[in-house]
Amino acid sequence: MKIGIVGSGMVGATAAYAMVMRGIGREIVLVDKNQKRALAESEDIVHAVPFADPLIIRAGQYSDLQGSRLVIICAGVSQKEGESRLDLLGRNAAVFKEIVPGILEYVPEGLLVVATNPVDIMTYLAAHYASGSGLPKTKIIGSGTTLDTARFRALLGERIGVDPQHVHAYVIGEHGDSEVLSWSSARVGAATLDDFCAQHNVCLDGKAKKGIDDRVRHAAYAIIEGKGATYYGIGSALAKIVDVVLHDQRSILTVSTPADEVAGVKDVCVSLPRLVGGDGVLATFPLPLDEREEATLRESAQVVRKAIDELMDML
Numbered sequence: 001m002k003i004g005i006v007g008s009g010m011v012g013a014t015a016a017y018a019m020v021m022r023g024i025g026r027e028i029v030l031v032d033k034n035q036k037r038a039l040a041e042s043e044d045i046v047h048a049v050p051f052a053d054p055l056i057i058r059a060g061q062y063s064d065l066q067g068s069r070l071v072i073i074c075a076g077v078s079q080k081e082g083e084s085r086l087d088l089l090g091r092n093a094a095v096f097k098e099i100v101p102g103i104l105e106y107v108p109e110g111l112l113v114v115a116t117n118p119v120d121i122m123t124y125l126a127a128h129y130a131s132g133s134g135l136p137k138t139k140i141i142g143s144g145t146t147l148d149t150a151r152f153r154a155l156l157g158e159r160i161g162v163d164p165q166h167v168h169a170y171v172i173g174e175h176g177d178s179e180v181l182s183w184s185s186a187r188v189g190a191a192t193l194d195d196f197c198a199q200h201n202v203c204l205d206g207k208a209k210k211g212i213d214d215r216v217r218h219a220a221y222a223i224i225e226g227k228g229a230t231y232y233g234i235g236s237a238l239a240k241i242v243d244v245v246l247h248d249q250r251s252i253l254t255v256s257t258p259a260d261e262v263a264g265v266k267d268v269c270v271s272l273p274r275l276v277g278g279d280g281v282l283a284t285f286p287l288p289l290d291e292r293e294e295a296t297l298r299e300s301a302q303v304v305r306k307a308i309d310e311l312m313d314m315l
Contacts, residue, residue: 007075014235023053142256144271173300248278265301
């Protein structure tokens with residue numbers, strides 16, 4: 001199966017590398033405006049193939065995406081000094097105005113997986129620029145809070161001494177500062193988080209929860225301060241999404257996709273637990289939230305909707 005990646009910077013290249021290491025797909029095509037970068041990244045990853053699985057990795061043009069099962073969009077521009085968030089969004093909107101039709105010309109029925117930040121708004125833009133193509137919105141998936149959920153589960157599992165794969169807790173809403181950690185619905189195996197902690201004498205008080213919340217919510221800032229960018233976590237998250245789609249695994253992932261309404265906010269893209277399979281987003285599962293979490297989710301969706309409104313006024 002062929003996978004396309006548009007944008008071969010650190011995120012796109014790391015996603016390709018993660019897929020090679022896990023043996024996901026059969027062929028990966030890297031497309032980038034900087035063709036030398038795409039070629040260099042593809043050749044570097046090819047040299048890792050003998051140590052992993054026999055995938056074909058190559059650089060190409062939009063036309064080389066033809067036949068792809070899905071295409072990951074990692075392309076975008078970085079924020080300039082003194083530039084507002086809205087100005088950055090405007091420049092990234094111009095990038096997507098070129099990229100999305102370029103992809104759909106050759107992959108009219110494939111899925112689009114958006115990783116460019118701010119991912120919720122860029123997912124909405126991808127749907128906007130794909131609106132005349134006939135591609136269902138359910139086939140436009142933002143990576144959303146997939147990584148944030150993994151961070152939450154990893155830190156919570158570490159705190160309570162349980163394999164994170166058996167910790168069922170979700171981060172929902174915006175992939176950003178307003179995201180919501182759904183403590184009230186967290187489970188460890190079949191037990192509620194509170195019951196598990198009581199049964200096993202685990203202290204998870206307000207201070208401990210705040211520590212985990214801060215580390216999840218501000219993880220990207222800490223990593224960027226230390227090394228300039230985040231890419232291993234999101235690269236692995238993208239590889240997981242691709243694996244789920246290619247093998248129709250029907251997994252529940254906290255991805256972002258266009259929704260008619262979330263927590264009373266109309267026409268917005270934010271993350272919720274969603275059933276993902278070969279045809280994209282198959283269903284959405286609203287979480288049983290407490291009143292505070294429900295209000296915070298509404299505020300998070302409003303943050304994204306406000307940014308969408310400001311951006312669309314510019315286009």
